[in-house]
Amino acid sequence: MSYKAKFRIWRGEGGEGRLEDFTVEVNEGEVVLDIIHRLQATQAPDLAVRWNCKAGKCGSCSMEINGKPKLGCMTRMSTFGEDEVITVTPMRTFPVIKDLVTDVSFNYQKAREIPSFTPPSDVRPGEYRMKQIDVERSQEFRKCIECFMCNNVCHVIRDHDENKQAFAGPRFLMQIAELDMHPYDVADRQDSAQDEHGLGYCNITKCCTEVCPEHIKITDNALIPMKERVVDRRYDPLVWLGNKIFKRSAAK
Amino acid sequence: MDIERHEFDVVVIGAGGAGLRAAIEARQQGKKTAIVCKSLFGKAHTVMAEGGAAAAMGNVNPADNWQVHFRDTMRGGKFLNNWRMAELHAKEAPDRVWELEAWGALFDRTKDGKISQRNFGGHEYPRLAHVGDRTGLEMIRTLQQRVVALQQEDYAVHGDYEAYIKVFAECTVTRLLKDDAGAIAGTFGYRRETGRLMLIEAPAVVLATGGIGKSYVVTSNSWEYTGDGHALALLAGARLINMEFIQFHPTGMVWPPSVRGILVTESVRGDGGVLRNSEGKRFMFDYIPEVFKDKYATTEEEADRWYTDQAGNRRPPELLPRDEVARAINSEVKAGRGSPQGGVFLDVSSRLPAEEIRRRLPSMHHQFKELADVDITAEPMQVGPTCHYVMGGVEVDADTAAASVPGLFAAGEVSGGMHGSNRLGGNSLSDLLVFGRRAGAGAAAYIDGLERRPAVPDDAVAEAQAEVLAPLERPGENPYEVHHELQRTMNELVGIIRRAGEMAEALEAVEKLRERAKGVGAAGSRIYNPGWHLCLDLRNMLLVSECVARAALARQESRGGHTRDDYPDMTADWRRRLLVCTAAPDGTSVNVQEQVQPSMRADLITLFERGELSKYLTDEEMAEYDLAVKES
Ligand SMILES: Cc1cc2nc3c(=O)[nH]c(=O)nc-3n(C[C@H](O)[C@H](O)[C@H](O)COP(=O)(O)OP(=O)(O)OC[C@H]3O[C@@H](n4cnc5c(N)ncnc54)[C@H](O)[C@@H]3O)c2cc1C
Ligand code: SF4
Numbered sequence: 028m029s030y031k032a033k034f035r036i037w038r039g040e041g042g043e044g045r046l047e048d049f050t051v052e053v054n055e056g057e058v059v060l061d062i063i064h065r066l067q068a069t070q071a072p073d074l075a076v077r078w079n080c081k082a083g084k085c086g087s088c089s090m091e092i093n094g095k096p097k098l099g100c101m102t103r104m105s106t107f108g109e110d111e112v113i114t115v116t117p118m119r120t121f122p123v124i125k126d127l128v129t130d131v132s133f134n135y136q137k138a139r140e141i142p143s144f145t146p147p148s149d150v151r152p153g154e155y156r157m158k159q160i161d162v163e164r165s166q167e168f169r170k171c172i173e174c175f176m177c178n179n180v181c182h183v184i185r186d187h188d189e190n191k192q193a194f195a196g197p198r199f200l201m202q203i204a205e206l207d208m209h210p211y212d213v214a215d216r217q218d219s220a221q222d223e224h225g226l227g228y229c230n231i232t233k234c235c236t237e238v239c240p241e242h243i244k245i246t247d248n249a250l251i252p253m254k255e256r257v258v259d260r261r262y263d264p265l266v267w268l269g270n271k272i273f274k275r276s277a278a279k
Numbered sequence: 280m281d282i283e284r285h286e287f288d289v290v291v292i293g294a295g296g297a298g299l300r301a302a303i304e305a306r307q308q309g310k311k312t313a314i315v316c317k318s319l320f321g322k323a324h325t326v327m328a329e330g331g332a333a334a335a336m337g338n339v340n341p342a343d344n345w346q347v348h349f350r351d352t353m354r355g356g357k358f359l360n361n362w363r364m365a366e367l368h369a370k371e372a373p374d375r376v377w378e379l380e381a382w383g384a385l386f387d388r389t390k391d392g393k394i395s396q397r398n399f400g401g402h403e404y405p406r407l408a409h410v411g412d413r414t415g416l417e418m419i420r421t422l423q424q425r426v427v428a429l430q431q432e433d434y435a436v437h438g439d440y441e442a443y444i445k446v447f448a449e450c451t452v453t454r455l456l457k458d459d460a461g462a463i464a465g466t467f468g469y470r471r472e473t474g475r476l477m478l479i480e481a482p483a484v485v486l487a488t489g490g491i492g493k494s495y496v497v498t499s500n501s502w503e504y505t506g507d508g509h510a511l512a513l514l515a516g517a518r519l520i521n522m523e524f525i526q527f528h529p530t531g532m533v534w535p536p537s538v539r540g541i542l543v544t545e546s547v548r549g550d551g552g553v554l555r556n557s558e559g560k561r562f563m564f565d566y567i568p569e570v571f572k573d574k575y576a577t578t579e580e581e582a583d584r585w586y587t588d589q590a591g592n593r594r595p596p597e598l599l600p601r602d603e604v605a606r607a608i609n610s611e612v613k614a615g616r617g618s619p620q621g622g623v624f625l626d627v628s629s630r631l632p633a634e635e636i637r638r639r640l641p642s643m644h645h646q647f648k649e650l651a652d653v654d655i656t657a658e659p660m661q662v663g664p665t666c667h668y669v670m671g672g673v674e675v676d677a678d679t680a681a682a683s684v685p686g687l688f689a690a691g692e693v694s695g696g697m698h699g700s701n702r703l704g705g706n707s708l709s710d711l712l713v714f715g716r717r718a719g720a721g722a723a724a725y726i727d728g729l730e731r732r733p734a735v736p737d738d739a740v741a742e743a744q745a746e747v748l749a750p751l752e753r754p755g756e757n758p759y760e761v762h763h764e765l766q767r768t769m770n771e772l773v774g775i776i777r778r779a780g781e782m783a784e785a786l787e788a789v790e791k792l793r794e795r796a797k798g799v800g801a802a803g804s805r806i807y808n809p810g811w812h813l814c815l816d817l818r819n820m821l822l823v824s825e826c827v828a829r830a831a832l833a834r835q836e837s838r839g840g841h842t843r844d845d846y847p848d849m850t851a852d853w854r855r856r857l858l859v860c861t862a863a864p865d866g867t868s869v870n871v872q873e874q875v876q877p878s879m880r881a882d883l884i885t886l887f888e889r890g891e892l893s894k895y896l897t898d899e900e901m902a903e904y905d906l907a908v909k910e911s
């Protein structure tokens with residue numbers, strides 16, 4: 028059942044690098060990450076790659092396989108032809124540290140800029156009451172495993188470093204939507220989504236949704252509704268107040 | 280290259296549930312806190328936890344309370360647990376879960392809007408707070424976001440996000456450093472991304488490094504689980520207890536080979552899934568042990584009724600504690616009644632509608648579909664035991680999480696005692712929160728009592744530096760080969776079923792591997808070099824493996840996560856004995872000693888019925904029990 032596959036893998040550090048060719052054994056049922064591990068164990072012990080769970084749960088092993096952002100641990104070798112050359116490169120939007128490992132600190136910086144969950148001051152732990160249906164919208168977004176592939180693929184920053192300052196990327200715009208839809212969050216998030224985190228840059232191309240390994244409908248369920256809320260809000264400030272009061276009382 | 284230096288009050292090693300909760304507590308008590316972790320922030324092993332966090336909130340069944348949870352935990356651990364830890368855990372878990380909710384966690388709900396709770400093996404009532412089958416992700420994200428929230432508070436006050444809590448991601452600690460008086464003075468390690476060496480001076484260190492599963496071939500654990508915290512503690516002079524007890528989770532994937540060991544959550548069984556052998560038989564009915572006879576259903580009809588009427592029926596035997604189920608599967612496969620790929624069948628497809636399976640077990644559905652081409656709504660899965668969790672770990676004081684070395688604390692999987700000889704599912708996530716918080720508080724209180732900061736001796740730094748750089752400086756054997764051989768050795772010789780001869784053989788093999796490990800080398804630079812990292816991890820895996828094998832060889836009985844072919848019975852006499860491992864400071868030898876388990880406090884022991892206790896305790900202990908009952 029096993030065969031020899033041809034891989035071209037990006038190798039390099041300190042801003043320099045090149046594609047290196049490898050021929051490597053592949054067995055039944057294996058994924059791309061298995062092959063990279065085999066290379067480490069047999070041919071290239073210092074080949075750098077991130078991974079943890081090997082089951083699509085931690086979002087560590089993001090890479091570009093034949094130019095498409097993918098989780099290495101969830102990409103089956105059986106999806107390629109046996110004589111196909113498989114090209115593996117690091118995520119393009121983030122600076123390369125070495126080989127397939129990139130500097131994703133951009134994402135952690137952005138995470139820190141989003142004001143955190145803000146509950147009302149008069150609800151104590153243990154007193155929260157929420158209906159399943161009211162938490163489900165935010166729960167969808169909380170499935171996010173922070174693989175950062177949506178941020179990697181979004182054209183606003185993919186080849187535009189200059190936009191990184193002003194744009195949180197789909198991952199964190201979605202987090203704003205998630206908090207805005209949280210039944211107990213009382214922070215005002217709509218103005219800042221637009222003015223501080225760059226929601227306006229998004230022109231709903233849905234590339235982010237397409238690559239999300241958790242199949243979260245980032246654009247349809249988070250970004251577009253958030254845009255609508257911003258628009259409504261800007262027409263009528265009373266709408267916002269009403270929304271919040273409604274949310275609180277519905278939660279009770 | 281020079282050594283990067285930092286000063287903090289508390290260094291927390293580990294950014295899983297235990298580490299993050301500890302760091303949050305230390306920071307909330309005003310201590311300048313560093314979090315050091317090997318992976319990116321938010322990727323620790325806790326993220327993989329699926330089923331839920333056990334807490335007796337009584338939301339689904341109001342009969343639940345801390346006493347029932349305490350009893351279940353002690354039973355699950357076959358009464359070897361540190362009962363004070365089990366008590367604190369059962370009492371405090373609900374508050375810790377509610378606290379997460381106040382930090383933004385969104386658990387699944389009951390009809391009346393409370394946190395929903397699900398059934399799990401060994402828990403008498405539905406008790407696991409959960410979010411589908413991705414509870415660990417919810418927990419880690421919530422704690423991660425709580426850390427960020429605190430950083431935002433600090434930014435507002437001090438203009439610096441990292442004024443009081445700083446995360447050093449992708450950094451590995453290789454040594455704990457002590458001052459001349461033997462108290463903790465800091466940590467030494469390296470940045471994975473750059474290879475730069477790093478010294479953090481701090482009077483208190485909290486170990487929250489998780490487990491040891493990477494010493495086995497078939498495991499649900501990730502590369503991080505090389506037993507670093509266990510080894511760091513040993514090398515610093517601390518004591519490990521219960522190292523012979525390793526939990527083999529009954530249901531890991533068995534096919535394809537490359538995913539062998541990856542976990543299939545117990546929720547599949549909690550939500551109705553059943554185990555069958557190749558003859559189509561629900562074999563668990565044949566494996567209900569004597570001590571659990573009155574608690575588990577003896578017919579399929581009763582077992583099935585239990586899902587809807589728990590008051591009137593006994594639980595299905597698929598929900599026995601994990602050690603029992605893992606052994607049963609092992610026996611079925613050995614008897615030739617296994618599935619084609621060497622496991623047994625776990626079927627939920629004939630038990631729940633497809634829609635319901637997708638809703639309750641979304642990530643299992645996804646995992647099997649993507650990795651094995653199996654649609655779990657239409658066909659059974661094939662599963663078999665996988666090395667999952669280590670019950671053994673650093674011996675700590677229950678209330679403060681302090682280890683025997685001054686300034687050293689431990690919480691989470693790296694600590695020992697709480698789960699006795701076998702952990703119940705769901706009791707780890709709650710353990711992380713309860714004892715993570717206590718460790719953070721313990722460290723803060725310890726610092727408050729110090730007169731001066733301990734100083735790191737220069738020679739200790741020089742030694743640690745030489746140790747870390749050595750593999751880069753020699754052309755040597757490929758570390759991957761030594762690692763694979765260790766994994767095979769432990770899997771085959773100190774696995775689910777153990778024999779004296781095999782364990783002695785394992786110890787010899789480990790000794791030889793240790794010699795080979797001295798000669799492993801790493802090609803390439805210091806920048807993100809996994810070969811080099813593995814060279815350094817070998818020290819820890821070998822040390823921990825030796826502890827496991829030595830303790831397992833010493834314990835001449837079978838209990839929980841320790842099954843001896845040559846001593847198949849559980850004995851009351853061994854229950855009173857804990858095995859304690861210590862190591863020589865250079866890590867060249869491991870010593871195992873016996874220690875007496877303290878008797879349970881009267882108000883706790885009287886929570887149990889005489890009939891049950893007499894299956895576990897010695898006559899002498901039963902006399903104490905009778906006295907306690909009389910006096911109460
Ligand atoms: C697949 C799976 C499913 C599970 N499901 C459940 C469940 O449903 N319910 C439940 O209760 N339990 C479950 N468990 C068990 C539970 O998840 C773990 O026991 C628990 O998450 C361990 O948490 P921790 O905080 O102790 O360590 P971890 O979350 O493992 O974190 C360890 C941290 O220590 C760091 N670290 C380690 N060594 C070093 C070093 N040398 N230097 C610096 N940093 C270091 C790591 O980088 C990491 O950040 C599951 C386990 C697995 C594998
Ligand atoms: S939908 Fe918006 S956020 Fe997503 S990729 Fe397109 S522009 Fe970027």
Ligand code: SF4
Nearest residue numbers: 171172174175177239
């Ligand atoms: S939203 Fe999806 S693609 Fe983006 S980081 Fe999260 S899991 Fe990855």
Ligand code: FES
Nearest residue numbers: 079080081086100
């Ligand atoms: S290794 Fe965790 S998502 Fe791939």
